Amino acid sequence: MASAIFTSLICRQQRLLTLTRSPVAIQLYTRLASTSVQQQQQQQQSQNKPTDLQQLKNLKVEYQDGIAVVLFNQENSKVNTLSRGMMDEFVPLFNHLQNDDKVKGIVVMSAKPGSFIAGADINMLESAKNRDELYKISRHGQDVMNQIEQSKKPIVAAIFGSCLGGGFEVALACHYRIAMNDKRTGFGVPEVKLGLLPGAGGTQRLVQKLSLPDALDVILTGKEIKAKKAKSMGLVDAIVEPIGPGLHPAEEKNINYLRSVAVQKAKELTVQKPAKKEPGLIENIKSKIMSSSYVQNYILQQAQKKVMSQTQGLYPAPLKILDVIKQTLESGSKVGYNAEADGFADLGMTTESKALIGLFHGRTECKKNKYGKPEKEVKNIGIVGAGLMGAGIAHVSIDKGFNVILRDTTSKALSRGYSQISKGYEGYVKRKRLTNAEYDNVLSNLQCQSTFDNFEKCDMIIEAVFEDLKLKQNVLAELEQRIPEHCVFASNTSALPIHQIAANSRRPQKVIGMHYFSPVDKMELLEIVRAKQTSDDTVRSAVSVGLKQGKVVIVVGDGPGFYTTRLIMFAGSEVFDLLQEGVSPKDIDKATKNFGFPVGSATLFDEIGIDVAAHIARDMHAAFGERLTDQSMPQLFQELVANNLHGRKSGQGLYIYQKGVKGGAREINPKFTEIIKNYSKEPKEKVTMENIQWRTGLRFLNEAARCLEEKIITSPTDGDIGAVFGLGFPPMKGGPFRFIDTYGVSKIVDLMNNYRSKYGDRFTPTQLLVDMAKENKKFYS
CATH class of the missing domain: 3.40.50.720 (NAD(P)-binding Rossmann-like Domain)
Incomplete structure (x- = not known):
């Protein structure tokens, strides 16, 4: 039911702050999360011992003209991730190859088409019990990447497929990067979308390799960069064009071709280090300008303004990233690495990160077929x-x-x-x-x-x-x-x-x-x-x-409004109660956007179309009666429609819509102001921003819980995914059920009872919430 304009705002929020198809590669950082000090010492001792290559399950090593080709090939998986098993094999293998005099250089690549290292098992991060463990995780990741970077033997990354998060950090630490120009090949650090920052040196190496604006763009947005763009940015040293259409059996030919190019480059690098491209006059001028502390501070300030504008300051990760990079620029990489590890540990403990990770798991679950194949395939x-x-x-x-x-x-x-x-x-x-x-x-x-x-x-x-x-x-x-x-x-x-x-x-x-x-x-x-x-x-x-x-x-x-439309209308009925009490649409918009919604709850009805909302309100009032709203709301909607106040599409609704006038600059429609006076209600108390947020929010939360109680939805996960991806419920709060858990079921019930005493039975908490509060239960264990 949401309009194109409203939902495009949700899309923008999702592109910035919700989850991509590939997980953030933090398995690398989490390898020691549950490892005791004694186990760590045993691992360090074993690094100096020969590795039994026959026992490797996730890696394969082949030799060609003095070059060791390490193939990532995670067992029982279609893609490679930095799993515990992968890293437990990689670290000792890396040390073994460093100590093998017959090995002159190393190529790292994937045996799986379309996946260099797609990401990691996020459950490893969630196993960390406290901030100290998270800090050690980041430090260990930094140490491993530094070992790769400081290797005396050249290491070439041959990349075909997704190279994200920790996988990208592995590639950045290598001495040379070659990418297959395939639409599946992409680079990025999407940690920000999980409320984190790159914790294995990613912030440091990206600032070194890119201009400050480009580095900030990559790290703050978490966007995926395709091969040619990565080459033009300097993140990739060479591009290899596929020799086939990218379909089996051409896949194997492409992998072999990429391998042959990478082996040849590794052989060249054993003789001569990669030549540094001498910057031209314009590049030198740009470099000098960018090295100015005044320019750097200005860029960081502008980036912070943009972050605050887009996120209302509700997401800690982008702000922490800016702080880490600021410390790096001011005090050097040693301080920067410390700041990165501290930032990673701090963010990993935030409720925002836990909520976003919960959404990642939920989205992954809802992208799977839990129902099986139909008897006849739809073609x-x-x-x-x-x-x-x-x-x-x-x-x-x-x-x-x-x-x-x-x-x-x-x-x-x-x-x-x-x-x-x-x-x-x-x-x-x-x-x-x-x-x-x-x-x-x-x-x-x-x-x-x-x-x-x-x-x-x-x-x-x-x-x-x-x-x-x-x-x-x-x-x-x-x-x-x-x-x-x-x-x-x-x-x-x-x-x-x-x-x-x-x-x-x-x-x-x-x-x-x-x-x-x-x-x-x-x-x-x-x-x-x-x-x-x-x-x-x-x-x-x-x-x-x-x-x-x-x-x-x-x-x-099945039922009136199903799940998503039902939630909008119950929360929306409270919006119109506030309007009838004389609250300005602009105050409602400000309060709900500050809560984290991408568009204000008053503007939302103009975007949906008041004529559409009127139609739905009539049917839903017939089904839910006074629990939804009193009779005044459907009548108000009908009068607005009769006066051609259909919303944005008719040029007028709660607001006046004029070309070139956006957002807060829009004028409240005088016609709406006159009509709403005929439906005025006496306010029960002074209306504050917090009051607006709780009144609209509690109606939303309570109805979500009632939908679960009535089996309109089958799980809290479905409820959270539907609310975030369909209605723009603030992702950093994880969805209505995650938010109730975080805030506390008992506190929510107490708030509802408090509002019930002032505003009536529409704030009566559903029995499910009452029972959960008594038993001290949560929706998620």
Whole structure:
């Protein structure tokens, strides 16, 4: 239900602060987390002993012309991570090769296509019991990287695939880096997205290798950098072009080719160190300018302003990163390494980092298929409705191997939908994410038409028409005369109960809800809604399609508003109570953004569309009655709609929308101010920022817990993922259930009872929370 503008703000927040597909490589830092002093001494003693190469399980060593080729090949895994087993083998092996006179140089690379070192087992970090352990973890990681960097024998990193976090820190410590120019090859330090900083020397080496602005951009955003860009930045020394299309058996040829180039470079480096590129006049001038303490301080100040603007200061990691780099620039790398280890230890103990790591685990879980394969694989999808949502669903389907028919009643609607899709992919071509040939191939999977021809071949229909129950029932009735028996009918609805849509269906077991969020190509969440009649196989089909589309999937129960829309409306009803009490929309926006939401809760209704909210409020008030709100809110919505106050799309809602006027500069709509006076309520107490945050927040938290109690959601994990990735609930708080655990269930219940005494029964805590408070339980162990 969220609008494109609102959800694009969530997307921006997610790009900055939520999780990438690859974990932060902190296994390297955590190797000693549970190792006693005696075990450490034994390891140090064993480093000087010959390594039994026959016993290696995660590494393989081969020799070629005096060069040792160390192949990362983690057992029982599709990708390489810096697992405990990997590092327990790597350190003694490294020392063995250093002491072997027959070895003149070393190449490190992966035996797995598409994964150099993708990341690490985050559970290792979570096993650290206190700050001191985290500090030792970071120090150990720094020591290992320094050993690699100070090796008298040249070490070449041959990189094909993801090279992130600690994996990137390994590559940075090597003397030369060669990368395969493949779309899977990417570099980055995404630790900030877990509330951490690179703890094995990453902050230090990146500041050394890059200009200060570039280093800050890489470390603060955690973004992934592709091979060619990494080469232009100086993070990679050489690029190797693939010799095949990147598909088996060409994969093996590419690995062998990369290896041969790396071995040759290692042989060259045994004779001569890599030549340093002499900077030109412009580079020298830039270097001198950047070395000025005045310039450095100015850059750091501007970076801090940007961080505060984007995060409201609610994320400790970016600010700690800036502090570490400032100390490095002012006092040198010795102080910098100390500051990095201290920062890593401090951040690892924060509730924000624990919340973000919890989200990482939850997101990973919701990217897996927990329901199994459907009886018949979905290959052909028909989409009814070529509007913003229908076209968006087609967009995320045609590049995943699905054949898609996009159907609408008019050629104008089809043209608009096709244009939306093609422009999206043209953007990928411009950004070099796709070649022209790939663009043509993707678009060939799309067929636009105004008839139902070939719908009898579809395995799934996704209906994306206007949010009207009768209309959706009619579409289902017409299609059931045409589609095959196995075909799933999925409705993209944000609030209409699925059992009502399927009320007249002759095969309700094949009807399901698939609630996508706009813009579909950017928003990760897919809320799949299962009615009582929906079969297990239908759920399996919907989940498999969603996962293949690249979505984070939660399966929820049927009912008005399902999970995500229900939470918005319960929290939103309190927003309108505050407005009726005379609180300014700007004060509500400021308070909720300071809590961590990407867009203020008053502005949110303008973004959603007040006409859409009015429709949902009417239906949900009929279902939930006074527990949602009194009758005044639906009436207020209807009057706003009658006066054309539809929100941003009509140019006016709570605010006036004018071209070039953004954010806090917008004027509160005088029409809204006049209308709201007719619905005024006497405030029960002075309204403060904290009061606004708790009143809206408690309604959100309580309803989330009630959805779990009523089995609308099946786990706290699904609830947290749905709230963060669908509604923009502050990631640093981990989601509503993680937040309740962190703050304390008993404290939440006490707050609710306090507000109940002032504002009435709408603040009555749900029984689940009351029982958990009595038993001192948490949602997460």
